[in-house]
Amino acid sequence: MSPAPLSLRRRVATRLAALSLGPWLLTACPSEATTTESGTDDEPGTTTTTSDTSEPDLTTTTSTSSSEPTSEPTTEPTATTTGPAPAVCGDGVVAESEVCDDGNDEPDDGCDKKCKRTGAVLWTYSHNGAAGEYDSVGAVAVDPTGKIVIAGREGVSPTDSDMLLIALDPDGTELWKRTYPDKNGLPNVFSAVVIGDDGTIYAAGAEETVKDMASPVVRSFDPDGDEGWTFIEPPVDMIGASVSGLLFADGKLYSTGAEDLTLDDTQLSVRRHDLATGEAEWKTVTQADFSRAAGYGLVKTEGGVLVAGVVFDDENWSRPLLVVVDEGGAIVSVDVEEHPGGAWFDAEAVGADGDIALVGRRRPEGVTGYDFAVRRVGADLAEKWIDIHDHEFLYGTGNGLAVGPDEQIFASGFHVAPGQFDDVFAAFYAGDGARLWTHTYNNEDIDLYDEATDAGWGPGFLVLAGQSNVLGEDGNVWVRALKAD
Numbered sequence: 001m002s003p004a005p006l007s008l009r010r011r012v013a014t015r016l017a018a019l020s021l022g023p024w025l026l027t028a029c030p031s032e033a034t035t036t037e038s039g040t041d042d043e044p045g046t047t048t049t050t051s052d053t054s055e056p057d058l059t060t061t062t063s064t065s066s067s068e069p070t071s072e073p074t075t076e077p078t079a080t081t082t083g084p085a086p087a088v089c090g091d092g093v094v095a096e097s098e099v100c101d102d103g104n105d106e107p108d109d110g111c112d113k114k115c116k117r118t119g120a121v122l123w124t125y126s127h128n129g130a131a132g133e134y135d136s137v138g139a140v141a142v143d144p145t146g147k148i149v150i151a152g153r154e155g156v157s158p159t160d161s162d163m164l165l166i167a168l169d170p171d172g173t174e175l176w177k178r179t180y181p182d183k184n185g186l187p188n189v190f191s192a193v194v195i196g197d198d199g200t201i202y203a204a205g206a207e208e209t210v211k212d213m214a215s216p217v218v219r220s221f222d223p224d225g226d227e228g229w230t231f232i233e234p235p236v237d238m239i240g241a242s243v244s245g246l247l248f249a250d251g252k253l254y255s256t257g258a259e260d261l262t263l264d265d266t267q268l269s270v271r272r273h274d275l276a277t278g279e280a281e282w283k284t285v286t287q288a289d290f291s292r293a294a295g296y297g298l299v300k301t302e303g304g305v306l307v308a309g310v311v312f313d314d315e316n317w318s319r320p321l322l323v324v325v326d327e328g329g330a331i332v333s334v335d336v337e338e339h340p341g342g343a344w345f346d347a348e349a350v351g352a353d354g355d356i357a358l359v360g361r362r363r364p365e366g367v368t369g370y371d372f373a374v375r376r377v378g379a380d381l382a383e384k385w386i387d388i389h390d391h392e393f394l395y396g397t398g399n400g401l402a403v404g405p406d407e408q409i410f411a412s413g414f415h416v417a418p419g420q421f422d423d424v425f426a427a428f429y430a431g432d433g434a435r436l437w438t439h440t441y442n443n444e445d446i447d448l449y450d451e452a453t454d455a456g457w458g459p460g461f462l463v464l465a466g467q468s469n470v471l472g473e474d475g476n477v478w479v480r481a482l483k484a485d
Contacts, residue, residue: 089115108439110483119426119439119482122461123172126468127477129154129179134475135164136467138191138205139246139400142458146170147223150465150479151193151203154179161187164477165203165225170458172481178225182207188217192246192255196275199223204255206242209234216241216269218255218278231278241269245346247298247305251275256295256307259285266292270307270325282329287311288321288336295323297347297401299356302379303327308344308358311336318343320360322381335381339363341370346401346454350409350431354379359398359411362388369395372425374411376433385433389425391415396425400454402462404484407431410462412452415440420447424478426455426464439464439482446471450478460484 087095092103098115105113110120129135133155141149150166163180182188186208193203201221206214209232220228233241241259248254253273260266267287271280287293290311297308304326311321317340324332341363350357355378362373375386389396396415403409409429414422424441441464443450448469456463461481468478 087115089113110437117437119428119437119462120485122481122483124481125168125172125174125477125479126470127154127166127177128470128473129156131156132473133157134161134467135477136475137453137465137477137479138189139193139203140454140456140463140465140479141193141195141201142456142463143195143199144459146458146461147175148456148458148463148479149193149195149201150477151190151205152467152477153189154477155474156181159187160185161189163188163190163203163205163207163219165190165193165201165221166477167225168479170461170481172479176225180219180227184209186211191242191244194246194248194253196248196253197251200228201225202246202248202253204243204246204257206240207232214240214242216243216255216257216259218243218246218253218273220278229276229278231273231280233280239263244294244296245298245307247300249300249305254298254305256298256309258294264291266294268293268295268307268309268321268323270295270298270305270323270329272327272329284325284329284331286323286331286334288323288334290319290336293321295321296345297358299347299349301356302354304332306347306356308347308360310343310345310360313340315340317341320344342373343397345397345399348401348403348409350376350403351407355384355407356381357401357403357409357411359401359413361395361397362386364388364390369393370397372396372398372411372413372415372427374398374401374409374427374429374433376409376431387427387429387433387435389415389427389435389438391425392418394418399452399466402455402457404457404462408484410455410457410484412455412464412466414451414466417442422449422451424450424452424464424466424468424480426452426462426482428462441468441478441480443468443470449475457484 087097100111108121112118137152148168152164153161154164166177167175188207190203190205204218207217209215218231238259243255243257245256256270267285271283292312295307295309307323309321310318320337320342322335344358344360346359348357358375361370363370372389376384394416398413400412412426415425426439428436450468452464452466464480467475470476
């Protein structure tokens with residue numbers, strides 16, 4: 001596809017459904033897979049599918065009897081073969097061939113109608129702006145008390161949107177909701193959010209300072225959503241830019257994103273910001289020896305930060321990108337994988353040894369589409385395991401990550417279902433890569449674009465956040481909490 005207009009025009013699908021370099025940057029169309037590798041839900045490092053070919057143990061019983069009357073009753077006993085009772089999903093008895101059996105076929109209570117584990121839903125929150133235009137979530141953050149902060153956009157018109165922040169209690173009760181219109185009446189959007197040690201909220205994205213020309217923005221807010229400082233960098237040597245990822249670590253604030261230099265050239269950017277003013281203490285850029293590069297996820301490393309992102313090659317194939325920057329802003333390493341179709345969209349620290357979890361997409365060898373992927377690497381960035389989820393031979397993408405106790409990993413994104421568009425998809429992993437359960441959501445009333453753009457981890461609960469298309473209302477903010485087990 002040709003480069004997308006550098007504006008905040010509403011798109012039908014979100015940035016990751018078609019892989020874009022930020023809200024205004026180049027978009028490449030996905031292609032559907034026709035074949036895929038198979039695997040199991042319990043083995044890390046394999047491509048997995050949703051097909052289920054397991055069969056329960058069967059018990060056979062035979063008897064010798066006659067349907068015709070006889071003159072003398074038989075004295076031979078009935079012969080039987082005994083064994084375990086047949087597994088019947090939904091009878092409340094967990095048989096050897098079942099992972100769970102809660103006595104019902106409700107899919108959202110932790111055990112589905114196939115007696116496989118799934119996410120147990122605690123509550124679901126949604127928001128439709130007064131204009132009934134496209135509303136969505138860019139990112140989610142959870143503080144130690146369990147307060148959930150949602151950052152995104154609220155549609156004002158088909159061509160305009162305002163930055164949006166929503167705070168929820170751990171039980172899903174709305175604490176407050178704020179929109180932040182651009183003073184020039186132009187579109188703006190939040191794509192990232194983090195919470196500081198003192199409860200300060202930092203949100204980032206892009207704002208059109210000039211029509212159809214976006215500028216990168218980072219803003220601070222107090223715990224009630226009242227505005228603090230604003231960092232904005234008007235495009236002087238570029239034609240548009242945005243911030244897609246934030247990191248607050250060790251009392252420091254970092255951002256990453258991309259800057260369009262020309263219609264064909266994009267560079268990854270990473271900054272460290274002064275907490276008092278928001279101004280950039282340093283800024284580093286790279287194209288990683290490609291014409292286009294962008295950063296999405298940030299994670300702290302021993303000597304600096306790692307940026308997870310993507311580059312595009314000359315044939316317009318995306319490739320996964322990892323860039324390590326030291327505390328002074330100098331680039332330590334740049335790693336572009338020889339994997340056409342792949343990308344990384346978020347990163348989180350795992351464990352005490354410097355390991356990192358990555359989420360994004362992979363294109364299995366021999367297919368033309370791409371799939372939801374989660375990988376764990378060591379401090380040296382060497383792969384420890386990878387899980388690739390394919391749904392019905394179609395495509396999907398991982399967008400967000402959260403890491404909790406015992407090195408467990410919760411990943412969010414979407415997959416495409418047959419006869420539908422995007423469905424919310426999430427997967428819960430043990431630290432060794434075993435996929436413990438998955439969760440899906442589709443608004444069956446309309447069957448359009450339902451996606452999870454980020455994941456969060458609170459005290460005893462997980463958070464999925466994104467958007468759901470609703471009949472007559474366009475996109476709605478969509479947030480769901482699940483049990484963290």
